[in-house]
Amino acid sequence: MGVDVTVDIEFICIGNELLIGKVANTNAHWLALQATALGAKVRKISVIQDTVEDIVSCLHEVSARKPGFIVTTGGLGPTFDDKTFQGIAKALNQPLKMNPEAFEMVRNRCSEYAKKSGHLGEVEMTPPRIKMALFPENTLPITNPIGTAPALRAQIGSSVLFALPGVPLEMMSIFTQTIAPLIKQVVGSYVFCERSLFVEGVAEAQLAPLIDRVMNDNLGVYVKSHPLPSRSDHTARIELHLTATVLQEKKPAQMLQKAINHLTRLIEENREIVPT
Amino acid sequence: MGVDVTVDIEFICIGNELLIGKVANTNAHWLALQATALGAKVRKISVIQDTVEDIVSCLHEVSARKPGFIVTTGGLGPTFDDKTFQGIAKALNQPLKMNPEAFEMVRNRCSEYAKKSGHLGEVEMTPPRIKMALFPENTLPITNPIGTAPALRAQIGSSVLFALPGVPLEMMSIFTQTIAPLIKQVVGSYVFCERSLFVEGVAEAQLAPLIDRVMNDNLGVYVKSHPLPSRSDHTARIELHLTATVLQEKKPAQMLQKAINHLTRLIEENREIVPT
Numbered sequence: 001m002g003v004d005v006t007v008d009i010e011f012i013c014i015g016n017e018l019l020i021g022k023v024a025n026t027n028a029h030w031l032a033l034q035a036t037a038l039g040a041k042v043r044k045i046s047v048i049q050d051t052v053e054d055i056v057s058c059l060h061e062v063s064a065r066k067p068g069f070i071v072t073t074g075g076l077g078p079t080f081d082d083k084t085f086q087g088i089a090k091a092l093n094q095p096l097k098m099n100p101e102a103f104e105m106v107r108n109r110c111s112e113y114a115k116k117s118g119h120l121g122e123v124e125m126t127p128p129r130i131k132m133a134l135f136p137e138n139t140l141p142i143t144n145p146i147g148t149a150p151a152l153r154a155q156i157g158s159s160v161l162f163a164l165p166g167v168p169l170e171m172m173s174i175f176t177q178t179i180a181p182l183i184k185q186v187v188g189s190y191v192f193c194e195r196s197l198f199v200e201g202v203a204e205a206q207l208a209p210l211i212d213r214v215m216n217d218n219l220g221v222y223v224k225s226h227p228l229p230s231r232s233d234h235t236a237r238i239e240l241h242l243t244a245t246v247l248q249e250k251k252p253a254q255m256l257q258k259a260i261n262h263l264t265r266l267i268e269e270n271r272e273i274v275p276t
Numbered sequence: 277m278g279v280d281v282t283v284d285i286e287f288i289c290i291g292n293e294l295l296i297g298k299v300a301n302t303n304a305h306w307l308a309l310q311a312t313a314l315g316a317k318v319r320k321i322s323v324i325q326d327t328v329e330d331i332v333s334c335l336h337e338v339s340a341r342k343p344g345f346i347v348t349t350g351g352l353g354p355t356f357d358d359k360t361f362q363g364i365a366k367a368l369n370q371p372l373k374m375n376p377e378a379f380e381m382v383r384n385r386c387s388e389y390a391k392k393s394g395h396l397g398e399v400e401m402t403p404p405r406i407k408m409a410l411f412p413e414n415t416l417p418i419t420n421p422i423g424t425a426p427a428l429r430a431q432i433g434s435s436v437l438f439a440l441p442g443v444p445l446e447m448m449s450i451f452t453q454t455i456a457p458l459i460k461q462v463v464g465s466y467v468f469c470e471r472s473l474f475v476e477g478v479a480e481a482q483l484a485p486l487i488d489r490v491m492n493d494n495l496g497v498y499v500k501s502h503p504l505p506s507r508s509d510h511t512a513r514i515e516l517h518l519t520a521t522v523l524q525e526k527k528p529a530q531m532l533q534k535a536i537n538h539l540t541r542l543i544e545e546n547r548e549i550v551p552t
Binding site: 010015016017018019020021023024025026028029030031032033034035041042043044045046047048049050053058061077079080081109113117125127128129131132141147148167169192194201203204205206208211212215220222224225226227229235236241243255 | 279291292293294295296297298299300302303304307308309310312317318320321322323324325326330331334337354355356357364388393401402404405407408411415423424443445466470476477479480481482483484485487488491498500501503505511512517519
């Protein structure tokens, strides 16, 4: 994406509901927006089945690229199809063990729910509840401020791995409180900047060489053309989206403004000569 | 997903706009729904950058799993960031060559647009237009009934590979006309069936052992629990989603009904004993 290189991040979304189209992957969209806005570069998003084999093979594949961060969503709950920790344990070659800190987190949350529904005695820590506290050895639990299942932090190869719940509110809350500040710290003074230029009446194929010139002359600026649905008069409408993730001191807003000016000038010069 | 095995399909969505969160991946959601409804099993969805290296490495990784079908979206247009055919050429170890049939498709579409905007002479086949007709050798172009860039069909390892445009209407139209009938043919008499059961006032951890029993006793039925946002009275609300992709003669609707009855009975039996 240009001359500078910021930290890479990859997302792994775990759940058959995403692969059968039962649920739209709004988690991936939200996480991609957040990580990009923090100045990180999202390298890949993988959406995989609830099987230990697929979780393990995906973790191996992703960690081989050595991104700074890997974040998984889904599969932390009490039911049999929640297999994320099993997959992480196998990928790390660590046994699953009851984590006392996670156990307390689950018990506290269950007691709270029981009280709210009028139950007064000690809550029973049934096997499905204990399951949420079975962590791979040498990994850390993270409090879930909204739901029951604690999240996880671990090191895998040279990447920091976080496993978040799939419930959107829980995922967003833990990402914002725990992960975002850490990403920002590693990203340092890289920032993301974007601008759009809307062009009518010029076809994408005619814009292509102009975009090439602007990208060549404005290193660090990435220009993507997005054809928009045409109006009833069939006029071509295209959004040119300019982005840069560069060090703050390179003044990304000015970089983008310069590229926009350059692009606008080239389009106006060429509009007259080339028919649509 | 049960005792029967239908054909696997994988999707690869190519485009930085998906990784920066500029665009929600509605294509993946739509394709997952369609392929599932056709009776195929979506194994994985990969969302990757516009780089030849990432396209090649993803194609290698996916084709190593030998799914029946691989469908890519995005990266077929005239601009420099449209690199899907370059990636496929490299993955197949085939040179990119001007495909005469694709060249005619592009020229016809450009002439049509030129006429609509009042231009009468011969359209010039500029390099960006020719780019859309540069196909890896031994691959086939597919007419794009809505846009300019032709789609592609190829064989990669033991999988049939389709490369579709990223513009949703174009992607949907080619999938429906060309790919869906072929998937249906390979899927044969496998069908997908789903039912939901909504449960209130029972926590997910309490449902876990009941779900285990129902899945054990109803082979081929997959049960996933989805916690729903709780109401102001904090009552737990859970959707139990039952799915089966099995041969038609196994009567999937009856299979699901039987599992629903079993689950309902177990929940009612346990609701009294276990406090929330």
